[in-house]
Amino acid sequence: METSVDRIAEPWGPRTPYGSGARWPARTDMYLRPGTGPDEVERWVPAASVLHSNGDAMDIAVARGRIVGVRGRAADRVNRGRLGPKDLFGWQANASADRLTRPLVRDGGELVETDWDTAMGRVVSRSKRLLERQGPGAIGFYTTGQLFLEEYYTLAVIARAGIGTNHLDGNTRLCTATAAEALKESFGCDGQPGSYTDFDHADVIALFGHNMAETQPVLWMRILDRLEGTDPPRLVCVDPRPTPVARRADVHLAPRSGTNVALLNALLHRIIRNGRVDHEFIEAHTVGFEELTARVRECTPAWAARICQVPAASIERAAELIGGAERLVSTVLQGVYQSHQATAAAVQVNNLHLVRGMLGRPGRGVLQMNGQPTAQNTRECGANGDLPGFRNWQNEQHVADLARVWNVTPETIPHYAPPTHAMQMFRYAEQGSLRMLWISGTNPAVSLPELARIRRILSQDRLFVVVQDLFLTETAQLADVVLPAAAWGEKTGTFTNADRTVHFSGKAVDPPGEARADLDIFLDYAARMGFRDKDGAPLVGWHDAESAFEAWQRCSAGRPCDYTGLSHQKLREGGGIQWPCNEQAPEGTERLYTEGFTWAHPDVCESYGKDLVTGASMEPAEYRSLNPGGKAVIKAAEYLPPHEDTSVEFPLQLITGRTLYHFHTRTKTGRAPQLNAAAPEVWVELSAGEAAQQDLAEGDLVEVATPRGAVRGRLRITAIRDGMVFLPFHYGYWDTAEGHRPGGDSGRAANEATITDWDPASKQPLFKTAAARIGLVERAAGTPAPAPTTTASAPAGTGGVPSTTGGPQAVALHTTEGRP
Numbered sequence: 001m002e003t004s005v006d007r008i009a010e011p012w013g014p015r016t017p018y019g020s021g022a023r024w025p026a027r028t029d030m031y032l033r034p035g036t037g038p039d040e041v042e043r044w045v046p047a048a049s050v051l052h053s054n055g056d057a058m059d060i061a062v063a064r065g066r067i068v069g070v071r072g073r074a075a076d077r078v079n080r081g082r083l084g085p086k087d088l089f090g091w092q093a094n095a096s097a098d099r100l101t102r103p104l105v106r107d108g109g110e111l112v113e114t115d116w117d118t119a120m121g122r123v124v125s126r127s128k129r130l131l132e133r134q135g136p137g138a139i140g141f142y143t144t145g146q147l148f149l150e151e152y153y154t155l156a157v158i159a160r161a162g163i164g165t166n167h168l169d170g171n172t173r174l175c176t177a178t179a180a181e182a183l184k185e186s187f188g189c190d191g192q193p194g195s196y197t198d199f200d201h202a203d204v205i206a207l208f209g210h211n212m213a214e215t216q217p218v219l220w221m222r223i224l225d226r227l228e229g230t231d232p233p234r235l236v237c238v239d240p241r242p243t244p245v246a247r248r249a250d251v252h253l254a255p256r257s258g259t260n261v262a263l264l265n266a267l268l269h270r271i272i273r274n275g276r277v278d279h280e281f282i283e284a285h286t287v288g289f290e291e292l293t294a295r296v297r298e299c300t301p302a303w304a305a306r307i308c309q310v311p312a313a314s315i316e317r318a319a320e321l322i323g324g325a326e327r328l329v330s331t332v333l334q335g336v337y338q339s340h341q342a343t344a345a346a347v348q349v350n351n352l353h354l355v356r357g358m359l360g361r362p363g364r365g366v367l368q369m370n371g372q373p374t375a376q377n378t379r380e381c382g383a384n385g386d387l388p389g390f391r392n393w394q395n396e397q398h399v400a401d402l403a404r405v406w407n408v409t410p411e412t413i414p415h416y417a418p419p420t421h422a423m424q425m426f427r428y429a430e431q432g433s434l435r436m437l438w439i440s441g442t443n444p445a446v447s448l449p450e451l452a453r454i455r456r457i458l459s460q461d462r463l464f465v466v467v468q469d470l471f472l473t474e475t476a477q478l479a480d481v482v483l484p485a486a487a488w489g490e491k492t493g494t495f496t497n498a499d500r501t502v503h504f505s506g507k508a509v510d511p512p513g514e515a516r517a518d519l520d521i522f523l524d525y526a527a528r529m530g531f532r533d534k535d536g537a538p539l540v541g542w543h544d545a546e547s548a549f550e551a552w553q554r555c556s557a558g559r560p561c562d563y564t565g566l567s568h569q570k571l572r573e574g575g576g577i578q579w580p581c582n583e584q585a586p587e588g589t590e591r592l593y594t595e596g597f598t599w600a601h602p603d604v605c606e607s608y609g610k611d612l613v614t615g616a617s618m619e620p621a622e623y624r625s626l627n628p629g630g631k632a633v634i635k636a637a638e639y640l641p642p643h644e645d646t647s648v649e650f651p652l653q654l655i656t657g658r659t660l661y662h663f664h665t666r667t668k669t670g671r672a673p674q675l676n677a678a679a680p681e682v683w684v685e686l687s688a689g690e691a692a693q694q695d696l697a698e699g700d701l702v703e704v705a706t707p708r709g710a711v712r713g714r715l716r717i718t719a720i721r722d723g724m725v726f727l728p729f730h731y732g733y734w735d736t737a738e739g740h741r742p743g744g745d746s747g748r749a750a751n752e753a754t755i756t757d758w759d760p761a762s763k764q765p766l767f768k769t770a771a772a773r774i775g776l777v778e779r780a781a782g783t784p785a786p787a788p789t790t791t792a793s794a795p796a797g798t799g800g801v802p803s804t805t806g807g808p809q810a811v812a813l814h815t816t817e818g819r820p
């Protein structure tokens, strides 16, 4: 059956209900540029989405050398043909007239166009001078969760063995550092235990600080289809905002921000008290249960209710659902990772699964979610604060093994301390020990906390800044050298989604002008720098995406993220496959830990764990005595109050986050007309009660201020909890209508106001815990806030706010498989 739907007005499209344990029916979504018929498409090039971590598989439609649309792949395990609004419309940004097409260098204060030789020449001569005068510690690399596996691996080899610096991290630090840390703390190693197919079996699904409906809309479609089918699962949602998830939940807990640990400890308290634990599983597979029991003994629902400001009865009800589940799936995302006590809270969700034995079987899984499309690869390849292949920097044998793969001496690879995290790299730049920062695929002048400070750091004369991007972003405008990169659809590679599914993404069209694939830029740098291995052969011995993939396969061999059974060809032809994929598991691995926690053993684990309060790394001997047999670690945590709490001067909690239609700093979604129109400007959310108290109304222009800075936007009154203000963080000072406003304070980026503070264990910044005040700037005069009505920002009242629609430009096609 074929239907067409305005996918701005109806972001999740039509339902295809299915029952517990059945296969999710296919629904193929397609959007072609208006006026283009399917018969005009000359080629369909396999790819997957890069606008979230879900890995929606799609084909890119090409006609006359241009991308003209996209279509979901019905056979793929991840999306069974479905696409979200950003997948459907986001590709249009590729053809934007303001793409970077030539390198730029700063001359006499201005950025001017130049050729690649000149631009790379400057990067190479600065690198060599710094290496000679100050050593490798003067050079840092800040990358992303949005390049391809082949690119991260090449960058990791360049930084860790070529330059020999410890300063390499991704913006994954802002994104999924806590996911990685929580997995390491509980299971000894990164890698999602669960699988998306667990949603097909679950009888209870619990989402912790995860607005899945807006941030992974295709996975939410899977849950919606279960909710409409036979034996629907029960939903628990923990989120202070009235998200579409919260609206569908059987129990919605809306805690004060920063109180996740108190809430989770109360859930654990009830579950243990009521004997809803699997003693056999605990005995066979875990250590630490006694300590957890003691830690949560006093954490009654009534105690947590006071801290979280949610009804104790609701906590009890949630504990009953989770405690009674036979097939429990939990997901965790930024409401935990970017909030106070991030790692401690994320680990308690793992503990819920460990004490209930809810792992390693269909419908029993935890997903410490990723956010960015390729964040998993940043971590695997060691382009974040880890060594490649989940090797342990504190384990000499792991370092020696990596040195063997690279044919360098172990001393070449810095491992005297944990790899430097991004927040520390910016601190080193601020203090002056870091003199060159190469930024690829991220826009820190909008996405890091406390932007006035970030602008100050990046504009220093003594810091040489290289920015590699598609556009002249807020960050690129502060650079000394700007390198124009090819985008998704213009280059070839692979990447891995949140449930370990690896996809191939092909080159559909040529990049504009002289723009080059990130891989080619890194390879060019390696060649110009002349990096050698210990026998004098080139350190980076590959020359294209396929040979880079093969090099990575050698590095991943025998590791948890084993790619040896995959190839570009296999992925291109067969669609997504979950790692590990090797001789023992040639079709990939659906679930980890079906036979015990194999990667937690002291000899093989990626990390010995950290103190969740101080962040201090545990010593190998400590871990060995705690966990000699390599079981899962149940790590308890005490609730501690947030560092920056509300006060008389700053009475509101400030949280920040996303809306369905935009991706991050909008370099792509702001250039896609349908997406831009759905949420064209920043807004501010407040509850009706709070607004009445401050004498504010829908559409009023207000200012949200913290000790760091202020943001102005129009007010949207929603069903958000009292005492809280929400800002979307998407809006920098770049604007389609107004052009560039370089320099100065934007007044509309949420991060003007956020705090420089991070979780002690994962080092992830706390974008969701700060104190603020709000004040009126100008009355509305009848204009509502420019916030979508289809999402968490839906107006609390009904009157006066027109519904968000996309019109004829936003109509997509759906072909649905016959009802099972």
Ligand SMILES: Nc1nc2c(c(=O)[nH]1)N[C@H]1C(S)=C(S)[C@@H](COP(=O)(O)OP(=O)(O)OC[C@H]3O[C@@H](n4cnc5c(=O)[nH]c(N)nc54)[C@H](O)[C@@H]3O)O[C@H]1N2
Residues within 6 Å of the ligand: 051, 052, 053, 086, 175, 208, 209, 210, 211, 212, 214, 215, 216, 238, 239, 240, 241, 243, 255, 256, 257, 258, 259, 260, 333, 334, 335, 336, 339, 340, 370, 371, 372, 373, 655, 656, 657, 658, 659, 660, 661, 662, 663, 664, 768, 792
């Ligand atoms: N549309 C869209 N989708 C995206 C992205 C995007 O930019 N736009 N980005 C992708 C990326 S990189 C990421 S990381 C993910 C993020 O995906 P999510 O984590 O789902 O998105 P956020 O809006 O950052 O935060 C989720 C929720 O946390 C809640 N929250 C805030 N403070 C607390 C707290 O203390 N406790 C609890 N329990 N909840 C709290 C907020 O109310 C918010 O609804 O989305 C991915 N998908």
Ligand SMILES: Nc1nc2c(c(=O)[nH]1)N[C@H]1C(S)=C(S)[C@@H](COP(=O)(O)OP(=O)(O)OC[C@H]3O[C@@H](n4cnc5c(=O)[nH]c(N)nc54)[C@H](O)[C@@H]3O)O[C@H]1N2
Residues within 6 Å of the ligand: 144, 145, 146, 147, 171, 174, 175, 176, 334, 338, 371, 372, 440, 441, 442, 443, 444, 446, 447, 448, 468, 469, 470, 471, 473, 485, 486, 487, 488, 518, 656, 657, 658, 663, 664, 665, 666, 667, 668, 729, 750, 751, 754, 767
């Ligand atoms: N206040 C607040 N701040 C936050 C968050 C929050 O919830 N609240 N969330 C945080 C999170 S989870 C994340 S992930 C970050 C995201 O923050 P950023 O990574 O800074 O945001 P993006 O806009 O995705 O920036 C990616 C950049 O890479 C460019 N790009 C895209 N594709 C390519 C490519 O193939 N090659 C190259 N070289 N460049 C490319 C894009 O044009 C864009 O400039 O923001 C963080 N900041």
Ligand SMILES: [Mo]
Residues within 6 Å of the ligand: 174, 175, 176, 371, 372
């Ligand atoms: Mo993220």
